[in-house]
Every structure is written in C-alpha cells, then in structure tokens.
Amino acid sequence: xxxxxxxxxxxxxxxxxxxxxxxxxxxxxxxxxxxxxxxxxxxxxxxxxxxxxxxxxxxxxxxxxxxxxxxxxxxxxxxxxxxxxxxxxxxxxxxxxxxxxxxxxxxxxxxxxxxxxxxxxxxxxxxxxxxxxxxxxxxxxxxxxxxxxxxxxxxxxxxxxxxxxxxxxxxxxxxxxxxxxxxxxxxxxxxxxxxxxxxxxxxxxxxxxxxxxxxxxxxxxxxxxxxxxxxxxxxxxxxxxxxxxxxxxxxxxxxxxxxxxxxxxxxxxxxxxxxxxxxxxxxxxxxxxxxxxxxxxxxxxxxxxxxxxxxxxxxxxxxxxxxxxxxxxxxxxxxxxxxxxxxxxxxxxxxxxxxxxxxxxxxxxxxxxxxxxxxxxxxxxxxxxxxxxxxxxxxxxx
Amino acid sequence: xxxxxxxxxxxxxxxxxxxxxxxxxxxxxxxxxxxxxxxxxxxxxxxxxxxxxxxxxxxxxxxxxxxxxxxxxxxxxxxxxxxxxxxxxxxxxxxxxxxxxxxxxxxxxxxxxxxxxxxxxxxxxxxxxxxxxxxxxxxxxxxxxxxxxxxxxxxxxxxxxxxxxxxxxxxxxxxxxxxxxxxxxxxxxxxxxxxxxxxxxxxxxxxxxxxxxxxxxxxxxxxxxxxxxxxxxxxxxxxxxxxxxxxxxxxxxxxxxxxxxxxxxxxxxxxxxxxxxxxxxxxxxxxxxxxxxxxxxxxxxxxxxxxxxxxxxxxxxxxxxxxxxxxxxxxxxxxxxxxxxxxxxxxxxxxxxxxxxxxxxxxxxxxxxxxxxxxxxxxxxxxxxxxxxxxxxxxxxxxxxxxxxxxxxxxxxxxxxxxxxxxxxxxxxxxxxxxx
Numbered sequence: 088x089x090x091x092x093x094x095x096x097x098x099x100x101x102x103x104x105x106x107x108x109x110x111x112x113x114x115x116x117x118x119x120x121x122x123x124x125x126x127x128x129x130x131x132x133x134x135x136x137x138x139x140x141x142x143x144x145x146x147x148x149x150x151x152x153x154x155x156x157x158x159x160x161x162x163x164x165x166x167x168x169x170x171x172x173x174x175x176x177x178x179x180x181x182x183x184x185x186x187x188x189x190x191x192x193x194x195x196x197x198x199x200x201x202x203x204x205x206x207x208x209x210x211x212x213x214x215x216x217x218x219x220x221x222x223x224x225x226x227x228x229x230x231x232x233x234x235x236x237x238x239x240x241x242x243x244x245x246x247x248x249x250x251x252x253x254x255x256x257x258x259x260x261x262x263x264x265x266x267x268x269x270x271x272x273x274x275x276x277x278x279x280x281x282x283x284x285x286x287x288x289x290x291x292x293x294x295x296x297x298x299x300x301x302x303x304x305x306x307x308x309x310x311x312x313x314x315x316x317x318x319x320x321x322x323x324x325x326x327x328x329x330x331x332x333x334x335x336x337x338x339x340x341x342x343x344x345x346x347x348x349x350x351x352x353x354x355x356x357x358x359x360x361x362x363x364x365x366x367x368x369x370x371x372x373x374x375x376x377x378x379x380x381x382x383x384x385x386x387x388x389x390x391x392x393x394x395x396x397x398x399x400x401x402x403x404x405x406x407x408x409x410x411x412x413x414x415x416x417x418x419x420x421x422x423x424x425x426x427x428x429x430x431x432x433x434x435x436x437x438x439x440x441x442x443x444x445x446x447x448x449x450x451x452x453x454x455x456x457x458x459x460x461x462x463x464x465x466x467x468x469x470x471x472x473x474x475x476x477x478x479x480x481x482x483x484x485x
Numbered sequence: 486x487x488x489x490x491x492x493x494x495x496x497x498x499x500x501x502x503x504x505x506x507x508x509x510x511x512x513x514x515x516x517x518x519x520x521x522x523x524x525x526x527x528x529x530x531x532x533x534x535x536x537x538x539x540x541x542x543x544x545x546x547x548x549x550x551x552x553x554x555x556x557x558x559x560x561x562x563x564x565x566x567x568x569x570x571x572x573x574x575x576x577x578x579x580x581x582x583x584x585x586x587x588x589x590x591x592x593x594x595x596x597x598x599x600x601x602x603x604x605x606x607x608x609x610x611x612x613x614x615x616x617x618x619x620x621x622x623x624x625x626x627x628x629x630x631x632x633x634x635x636x637x638x639x640x641x642x643x644x645x646x647x648x649x650x651x652x653x654x655x656x657x658x659x660x661x662x663x664x665x666x667x668x669x670x671x672x673x674x675x676x677x678x679x680x681x682x683x684x685x686x687x688x689x690x691x692x693x694x695x696x697x698x699x700x701x702x703x704x705x706x707x708x709x710x711x712x713x714x715x716x717x718x719x720x721x722x723x724x725x726x727x728x729x730x731x732x733x734x735x736x737x738x739x740x741x742x743x744x745x746x747x748x749x750x751x752x753x754x755x756x757x758x759x760x761x762x763x764x765x766x767x768x769x770x771x772x773x774x775x776x777x778x779x780x781x782x783x784x785x786x787x788x789x790x791x792x793x794x795x796x797x798x799x800x801x802x803x804x805x806x807x808x809x810x811x812x813x814x815x816x817x818x819x820x821x822x823x824x825x826x827x828x829x830x831x832x833x834x835x836x837x838x839x840x841x842x843x844x845x846x847x848x849x850x851x852x853x854x855x856x857x858x859x860x861x862x863x864x865x866x867x868x869x870x871x872x873x874x875x876x877x878x879x880x881x882x883x884x885x886x887x888x889x890x891x892x893x894x895x896x897x898x899x900x901x902x903x904x905x906x907x908x909x910x911x912x913x914x915x916x917x918x919x920x921x
Contacts, residue, residue: 094539096637097535099535357496357497360513367488373570378576386731395871395874398874407870410874410880411876472869
C-alpha cells in the first residue's frame with residue numbers, strides 16, 4: 088500500500104517563490120517609486136516656509152532678501168525663537184494661532200523691549216496677547232487688494248498690496264493702521280519701544296498672500312514684503328508646530344504611564360507579546376473547512392400548510408367549511424351505503440344518514456350540517472368541525 | 486508553522502522576570518530571545534510533514550447507518566520521530582452532527598523510519614459517494630513549543646448505499662410468495678397462471694380444479710395445481726423530479742420510494758421475474774437492466790447511492806418513451822412518483838394510454854402522514870383551517886388516484902413506513918391474479 092509519490096499539498100519553496108514573485112516585484116516597485124518621489128520632493132516644505140519653492144511657499148522672498156544681505160533662518164520651537172529675538176532681528180511668526188497661551192505669553196515676554204521687529208502673519212484669536220491694543224474683527228475683508236493710506240514708509244513705497252484677510256480693530260493711538268478695508272485696517276504696526284531699546288515694533292498683517300511665491304510679483308506685494316522683513320540684517324522665520332515641547336508643560340499634563348513603575352510597563356509589554364503568541368496559537372486552523380453540496384430540504388406538506396394559512400388570512404370560511412363537509416360526506420357515503428358518485432347529492436345522502444341515527448331532532452339538522460351555508464365566524468367554523476366529527480362517530484357506531 | 490499554547494504560557498510567565506528583575510529592552514529581549522531560540526530548536530527537531538508518506542485502505546462501501554472504517558497508514562521516512570495530531574477531513578455528512586471533531590482527529594506517534602496506522606470511523610448520514618478532503622498533520626517539536634503543519638491529499642472513496650430498511654418485510658412476503666407458488670392449492674386460477682402439477686384433493690380445494698381425467702386413472706380425486714407465471718418482466722421507474730424532493734418525515738420522498746423499489750426488486754427476483762430499473766426526470770439518471778437475480782440488489786443499491794432529487798419538472802412524455810423503450814415486451818411497469826394533481830393531470834394522464842396499452846401499470850406514491858395529522862386538527866381556528874386544507878389535499882389526491890384507477894392503473898398510496906410492504910402486497914396480488 089505504500090505509495091512512492093508524495094501526497095503533500097503544502098507548497099514547496101519553489102512554488103512559494105513562483106507564486107509570490109509577482110507580489111514581491113510589485114512591492115519592490117512601490118518602495119522604489121516611494122523613495123524616488125520622496126527624493127524629488129525633499130525640499131517641499133509646508134506653506135509659508137522660506138525653503139519651499141511651491142506656490143504657497145516663501146522661498147522667493149527669502150532668496151531676494153539673501154541677495155540684499157539679510158540672512159534667513161527657520162526655527163520651529165519657541166525656545167529657539169525666543170533666543171533669536173534681538174535688536175538686529177526680524178521674527179516672523181507664520182501661524183500665530185497655533186501657539187498656546189503659555190507660548191504667546193513667553194513669546195511676548197521674549198520679544199518686548201529687544202528693539203527687534205515681530206511680524207505676525209494673519210493672527211486671529213492670539214492677536215491681543217501678541218500685539219497689545221489690537222484685536223481681530225470677526226468679519227473678514229472681501230476685497231483682494233487695498234491701498235496703503237497710512238504714513239508707514241514701507242506701505243507708502245509699496246502702494247496697493249494683497250494684505251486683505253483678517254481686519255483689525257486698533258485701540259492704541261501710536262499704532263500705524265494701513266491698508267484699510269471698509270474702515271478697518273488689515274496691516275497694523277504697533278511700536279514696542281522701551282526707553283533702553285528704541286526702534287522695536289510689532290507688525291500684524293491680515294493675510295499671508297503678499298508673501299507667497301505665487302503672488303509675490305503682483306501689485307506692491309514684493310516691495311511690501313521686502314520692506315517689512317528686510318529692515319533688520321537677520322530674519323528668523325518661526326513656524327510653530329504642535330510637536331513643540333513647550334506647548335505642553337505643567338504637572339497636570341503628566342499621564343498615567345508616567346506615574347507607574349517602569350517594571351509594570353515592561354511586564355505589560357511582555358504580556359502583550361504573550362497574548363499575540365496565544366492569538367497565533369489559537370488562530371491556527373487545523374486544515375481548511377470542507378464544503379459539501381447539501382440536499383434540498385422542503386417539507387412535502389408545506390403547500391398544504393401554506394394553503395391553510397391563506398384560508399385563515401383571507402377568512403375563507405366558505406372554502407374551509409366546504410372542504411370539511413366534502414370530506415365528511417365522502418366518509419359517510421360508504422358507511423351508509425350510498426355510492427361515492429352520489430355522495431354530494433342531498434337527496435341520496437340525507438335519508439341514508441338519517442336512517443342511521445335514531446334521534447329525529449338531530450336528523451332534522453342534517454341538511455344544515457352537511458349542505459348548509461358557510462359559518463359566519465371562526466368560532467362557528469370550529470363548532471361545525473366538531474359537529475361533523477360527532478355525526479361521523481354517531482353513524483359509524485355499530 | 487505555529488506556536489503552541491505552551492509557548493504562549495511561557496511568554497506570559499516571562500513577564501515576571503521582565504517586570505521584577507530587568508525592566509527594559511534588555512529583559513524583554515532576553516526572555517523573548519530565549520523563547521525564540523527554543524522555538525527554532527523545536528522547529529528543527531520536529532518531523533517535517535511534507536516528507537511523510539500516507540496511504541489508505543479499508544471499506545469502500547457502507548450501508549447508510551452503518552460504520553465504515555478507513556485506515557490511513559503514515560510512514561515516517563525521516564530521521565526525526567513524529568509526534569503530533571492528524572485530522573482526516575471528510576465531508577460534514579460523513580459523521581452525525583457534533584461528532585466530527587472526535588471522529589476525524591487522531592493522536593499520532595510514529596518513530597523515525599517506522600509506520601503507523603490510524604483508523605477513521607465514518608458513520609455517514611446521507612447516501613452518496615464520500616471522498617476525503619485532505620489529511621492535515623500537525624507535528625510537534627520535542628519541547629512542545631512549535632509545530633509544523635501540512636496537508637496531504639490521499640484519495641479514497643466510500644459509497645454510502647441506501648439503507649434498505651424494508652428488508653425486514655422480505656421474509657413474510659417471501660412466505661406469501663411460496664403460498665402462491667403452487668405448493669398450496671388455495672390459489673384461484675387466473676388467466677396468467679401456468680399448470681404446475683397434479684396432487685390429491687383435500688377438502689377446501691376449488692372443485693373446479695379437479696382433473697377428472699386424472700381422477701379416473703387414479704383411485705383418488707386429483708386436482709390440478711397452478712403456479713404463478715414466471716420469467717415475467719418487472720420494470721421499476723423512479724421519478725427523480727421535483728416532487729421527489731419533498732421531505733416526508735425525516736427523509737425525502739425519493740428515499741422512501743427507493744426503499745420500496747428495493748423490496749419489490751428483491752421479491753420479484755426471488756419470484757423468478759426479471760427486474761429492470763430506471764431513474765428518470767428529464768433524462769435517464771440511472772439504469773439497471775439485464776442483471777441476474779444474484780447481483781441485482783447489489784447493482785441496484787450501487788446506482789441508487791448517488792441518486793438525488795433534481796429540482797426540475799419531470800417530463801412525463803419522455804419518461805413514458807424511456808419506460809417503453811426499456812420494456813419491449815409485456816411487463817409490469819411500477820412507476821414510483823407523487824400523486825400531485827398538477828403533475829399527474831398534465832404529465833402522466835396524457836401518456837397513460839401508451840403505457841397501459843401493452844403493459845400493466847402500477848403507480849406507487851408516498852403519502853404524507855403529517856397531512857393526515859393535520860386533517861384531524863380541531864379546537865382552534867388555526868387547527869380547523871389546517872384540517873380543511875389537509876382535507877382538500879387528501880380529496881385531490883383521492884381524485885387523482887381515482888382517475889388513474891379508471892384507466893386500469895393499480896395505485897398504491899401509503900405513508901413512508903407502509904409503502905414498501907403495500908407495494909409488495911400489490912405486486913403479489915397482481916401475480917396471484919395472473920395479471921403480469
């Protein structure tokens with residue numbers, strides 16, 4: 088009985104290779120394409136980034152400024168930004184609204200009184216904290232451009248520019264309010280001079296449009312950007328990120344895991360691995376399921392039951408009563424000596440049945456019972472069935 | 486390839502040293518590295534499933550309800566001992582529901598270079614051919630941490646034959662047959678009876694059968710005895726169309742009809758008649774013809790094993806043609822079908838003339854005891870409507886049977902348990918009357 092040919096159905100290494108090489112090739116192609124794409128897109132940073140050459144980047148303005156001797160540096164943490172603040176520095180904050188309350192306070196403290204310039208691009212809720220006396224108006228500007236209409240030299244030189252976005256309300260008297268849109272300025276310069284360090288100011292601009300690569304050559308955008316950002320020899324570009332550790336500080340931020348002894352954590356990790364092993368153990372199937380063609384399962388009496396339900400649903404008492412009466416008549420006929428062919432004629436059946444039952448009162452009701460009208464309700468139908476049974480018993484009794 | 490429960494347990498226990506002694510990557514690596522090394526060891530030492538040799542032997546046929554034993558021989562040609570589990574997978578109907586897991590799995594230990602046998606006991610729950618799916622073997626390493634798993638396809642086939650429950654009726658029917666068989670003189674003379682022999686008159690014999698010429702030669706009164714005709718043709722035609730699929734009790738109508746057909750075939754072949762069999766719906770599903778009495782039953786159950794009801798309307802016209810082609814000479818054609826009003830009125834009645842012209846026709850049908858039960862329902866409106874519907878169904882059936890009888894057809898309509906003996910009785914009655 089020993090067979091020599093292998094009966095194994097498990098794939099050999101060769102089969103596995105043949106079967107999976109297509110998929111493997113696809114995976115390799117995907118990885119190579121991904122690496123190539125990442126390499127070509129390496130210098131594509133986010134919007135308003137001075138390293139980004141895309142339409143929303145700000146590399147153009149940074150390059151022009153470098154040509155004029157202004158060095159651009161990018162920082163992403165508050166600590167670096169605060170360190171960079173000084174009289175020779177312009178600090179640009181691209182998304183001030185990303186800063187937490189602690190961060191705005193720290194940034195304000197670091198930049199006030201240094202004599203440097205702080206440029207805030209489109210701040211909204213964070214405006215009062217960063218630029219005292221200025222607050223954002225809830226309704227934005229509709230016009231794309233606005234004229235300078237103020238005494239700020241940079242604005243006057245530039246002429247109209249695309250600064251319109253958020254509009255500001257200004258409370259301090261010594262602020263320059265430029266580029267108004269329906270009465271409210273979209274560019275505000277607030278001096279932050281202190282007696283020791285003159286010349287410091289904070290500039291709030293309602294929209295980043297005038298800075299981006301795509302729009303720099305429109306209107307007076309370029310002039311405004313160069314004048315605003317090129318007033319100091321050093322330009323620090325602060326791009327706030329959520330990953331900045333200074334965003335979350337304080338004891339209340341400490342999680343549950345920080346409070347647990349490290350042994351528990353490592354033991355839990357090991358238990359997790361054990362659970363994974365157990366899952367692999369239980370998940371291993373002991374051979375596949377076996378399929379089988381199943382036979383049809385239809386009860387032969389199903390149509391009869393279905394017809395009974397239909398009778399009931401339609402309250403077909405006439406048909407039901409007729410079926411019961413016919414059945415009884417067919418059973419009574421041979422008992423009383425009436426040919427089956429004449430079982431349904433009252434003239435033949437009734438006298439024969441009456442002869443078999445002694446009670447004349449019952450015999451009088453035979454016509455109604457065997458050939459009468461259909462019962463009026465279900466209760467009458469039930470009682471008709473019982474009376475038919477009783478009649479049959481009576482007749483079949485010897 | 487896979488972990489075992491022991492590996493998972495060890496990994497869980499490993500959380501103690503990791504937590505207490507060496508919390509950190511070092512501890513995790515130490516514990517899991519050890520475990521991984523042990524698993525790799527186990528993998529290397531477990532017998533490879535692929536290189537096992539498997540073969541089968543054992544039963545190839547079994548009656549429905551009996552147990553078949555199929556033996557698998559596992560030869561371990563490797564140099565590593567095999568410790569593991571074996572699952573011999575068959576179709577689910579090879580075992581009663583719920584017992585498959587126990588019946589199909591075996592613990593297996595085969596030392597290196599030896600062979601062992603494991604026996605799978607099948608108790609099929611349906612007729613038909615059963616083929617094994619695949620044999621899956623899980624081979625454990627000596628440490629019990631890692632398993633290798635693989636499957637083998639080892640072909641075999643077990644044919645599950647119809648149970649022939651009605652064979653318990655065979656002795657009594659054979660006794661009845663012997664009664665007819667000229668050994669008693671109670672037989673009334675019919676046109677199809679043959680002269681058998683002369684014997685002495687005993688009171689009670691039909692005086693019409695006294696042979697006066699022989700009596701004159703002898704001192705005693707001699708009577709002629711008759712025996713039923715022999716070497717007649719009986720053709721069983723089984724309708725496998727949609728009406729045979731309906732379940733009556735636990736089994737489809739087809740199974741009850743088969744049972745009755747088997748009893749009749751056994752009886753008729755014992756009575757010296759030639760039996761043919763045809764299963765038909767829109768085409769021939771099975772055919773048995775020209776077999777001797779000895780191997781008739783075996784070939785009948787073999788072809789019946791794989792018959793299943795087909796969900797098509799039986800083509801009565803071509804069925805009649807096929808039956809006539811199978812029975813060229815005068816024969817008793819036994820049609821096992823359902824007395825379904827529509828099927829009979831539109832299918833069978835138009836072709837009845839062709840069948841009864843030359844042959845004797847017997848129609849046997851499985852009645853549903855559930856309908857009879859429903860007809861007795863009383864007391865609630867639901868029950869009475871059921872009873873009315875059942876009465877209607879019975880009348881229709883009755884009407885159909887009457888129509889057939891009017892055409893000279895013998896009709897046997899009985900519940901599954903009674904059909905086989907009733908059909909046998911009808912056959913014996915026809916034989917006694919010499920109408921074959």
